[in-house]
Amino acid sequence: MISCREASRLASESLDRRLRPAEQVELRLHLLMCRLCRAAFEQLKILREVGRRFFSRGPFEEDLPDVHLEEEEKERIKAVLRANASSCS
Ligand SMILES: [Zn+2]
Numbered sequence: 001m002i003s004c005r006e007a008s009r010l011a012s013e014s015l016d017r018r019l020r021p022a023e024q025v026e027l028r029l030h031l032l033m034c035r036l037c038r039a040a041f042e043q044l045k046i047l048r049e050v051g052r053r054f055f056s057r058g059p060f061e062e063d064l065p066d067v068h069l070e071e072e073e074k075e076r077i078k079a080v081l082r083a084n085a086s087s088c089s
Helices: 004-014 021-033 035-057 071-088
Strands: none
Touching (some): 004 035
């Protein structure tokens, strides 16, 4: 089985590009076996989704249908996104 480090790299890349079939199998297998990576991957997908909404729609939407974040978490994420957005403009 691939390592957690390798799995997190593949998980992150899977959001940006189509993984090769062998990579997909390795990642799926690892996620099946490893609860920590599964949880980390879920969080990663949520963060990507939040980021995508933030940049594509302008104002941050308060009612994200499948994402439930505490107010404090939302503020933290917004702060990070704003910092990133201002550094690349
Ligand atoms: Zn793992």
